[in-house]
Amino acid sequence: MPSIEPPAPHRDESSPHVPTSGPGASPKQVNPMTQDRIYMDHVAAAPLLPEVLDAMMPYFREHFGNPSSMHGVGEKAEEALTQARRQVAELIHARSPGEIVFTSCGTESNNFALKGVALAYQNKGRHIVVSSVEHFSIMHAVKTLEKMGFQITHLPVDGTGRVDPDEVDRAITPQTILVSVMHGNNEVGTLQPIAEIGRITRAKGVLLHTDAVATAGVIPVDVEALQADLLSLSANAFYGPKGAAALYIRKGVRIHPLLDGGIQENGRRAGTENVPAIVGMGVAAEIALREMDNRIAWARKLQKRLQEGILERIPHVVLLGHPVDRLPQIVSVLVEYVEGESMLLFLDMENIQIASGSACISRSLKVSHVMLAMGIDAALAQGSLLFSLGKDNTEEQVDRVLEVLPPIVQRLRDMSPLYKKAARTFRSSADAGTAGPDPRRS
Numbered sequence: 001m002p003s004i005e006p007p008a009p010h011r012d013e014s015s016p017h018v019p020t021s022g023p024g025a026s027p028k029q030v031n032p033m034t035q036d037r038i039y040m041d042h043v044a045a046a047p048l049l050p051e052v053l054d055a056m057m058p059y060f061r062e063h064f065g066n067p068s069s070m071h072g073v074g075e076k077a078e079e080a081l082t083q084a085r086r087q088v089a090e091l092i093h094a095r096s097p098g099e100i101v102f103t104s105c106g107t108e109s110n111n112f113a114l115k116g117v118a119l120a121y122q123n124k125g126r127h128i129v130v131s132s133v134e135h136f137s138i139m140h141a142v143k144t145l146e147k148m149g150f151q152i153t154h155l156p157v158d159g160t161g162r163v164d165p166d167e168v169d170r171a172i173t174p175q176t177i178l179v180s181v182m183h184g185n186n187e188v189g190t191l192q193p194i195a196e197i198g199r200i201t202r203a204k205g206v207l208l209h210t211d212a213v214a215t216a217g218v219i220p221v222d223v224e225a226l227q228a229d230l231l232s233l234s235a236n237a238f239y240g241p242k243g244a245a246a247l248y249i250r251k252g253v254r255i256h257p258l259l260d261g262g263i264q265e266n267g268r269r270a271g272t273e274n275v276p277a278i279v280g281m282g283v284a285a286e287i288a289l290r291e292m293d294n295r296i297a298w299a300r301k302l303q304k305r306l307q308e309g310i311l312e313r314i315p316h317v318v319l320l321g322h323p324v325d326r327l328p329q330i331v332s333v334l335v336e337y338v339e340g341e342s343m344l345l346f347l348d349m350e351n352i353q354i355a356s357g358s359a360c361i362s363r364s365l366k367v368s369h370v371m372l373a374m375g376i377d378a379a380l381a382q383g384s385l386l387f388s389l390g391k392d393n394t395e396e397q398v399d400r401v402l403e404v405l406p407p408i409v410q411r412l413r414d415m416s417p418l419y420k421k422a423a424r425t426f427r428s429s430a431d432a433g434t435a436g437p438d439p440r441r442s
């Protein structure tokens with residue numbers, strides 16, 4: 001079997017952390033023993049590829065025109081949009097570049113899909129079906145629609161975070177206009193059976209939207225194979241810039257614009273386009289398509305090493321997400337009897353940057369609705385760690401994490417009264433030769 005090599009590295013032009021040390025170092029300071037930053041939070045933000053930045057720069061400088069202007073400078077910008085639209089269409093196998101509408105972020109694409117379809121089809125019906133593990137940009141958008149008189153059904157998921165397509169089938173009524181189920185989950189990595197759901201929605205004449213912000217540009221996404229009518233994607237997931245995202249809208253699907261204004265994006269999204277960022281999105285999409293197989297193989301290799309290492313070295317850890325149908329770059333675990341935030345702070349002191357659940361709610365310290373929907377006890381969900389690997393992570397970095405994390409967990413557990421109490425149970429179970437309690441569910 002050929003050995004799996006890391007994808008070609010890109011130049012890291014960011015200034016490295018200057019380590020600071022000393023007794024009582026705050027979590028914001030870093031350990032002087034660790035020279036390099038270990039960044040494993042790519043779902044929250046991936047670094048920009050230098051080639052992408054190079055492609056963007058002329059559109060800040062000489063080609064600064066407005067793509068709607070009827071002169072040479074404007075036309076240059078318009079040509080750049082046309083090219084980027086084609087590159088993004090190719091990434092997701094859209095039949096026509098005209099099916100791509102550029103937006104500012106994944107949140108906007110999701111809001112546009114849900115509210116735009118709801119408003120365009122409200123005379124046909126006012127019922128929408130979503131899964132209970134969607135990103136907040138879907139969950140909160142349907143709350144708004146509910147207040148406007150739409151009826152919303154939230155589909156349950158199993159313990160791995162997956163929706164059962166039969167549940168979709170059962171949820172659809174003659175009033176249903178749209179089903180929205182995400183392609184891949186950003187917290188636990190589980191991939192949804194979108195193609196199966198697409199067969200059902202297509203047969204019943206209901207539109208299907210899928211949030212592919214965590215998957216497009218990372219794993220193959222094909223709107224034809226998925227039978228998706230609308231699909232959200234964002235450049236930053238595949239090393240493109242922030243500020244550029246898109247909504248795929250299948251030809252023939254009606255959508256009500258959310259912004260009133262000009263006729264940009266074929267009358268579907270008013271406002272001058274963010275040309276440099278869109279150019280960057282196009283180039284990043286082209287590179288992602290070209291490098292995808294390598295990136296996936298490398299991510300899987302690191303994923304295996306990391307998750308096996310954690311499970312081997314740290315007792316009372318639960319691996320989250322579907323065992324097989326899961327994003328290759330995500331390792332999501334629950335570390336029992338420890339709070340995720342405490343682990344993050346200690347890891348940050350070692351210059352290791354990861355997440356505990358979704359970046360959107362991390363500062364609110366709220367329990368993840370995704371984990372609650374998966375049936376995980378709220379107290380346990382607090383101990384979540386989310387590693388999202390990138391193409392430039394190395395096996396040495398994974399090994400460094402595996403060296404640093406177990407003593408951090410042990411130190412925090414030693415301070416935890418809950419763990420001390422539980423440890424007594426483990427000891428007495430071991431003495432009695434029985435298994436300890438199953439802590440996963442309350």
Ligand SMILES: Cc1ncc(COP(=O)(O)O)c(C=O)c1O
Nearest residue numbers: 105106107135186211213214234
């Ligand atoms: C699955 C998913 N959907 C939507 C979003 C929102 O995207 P943005 O932060 O670009 O608005 C995210 C962000 O991480 C996401 O992971």
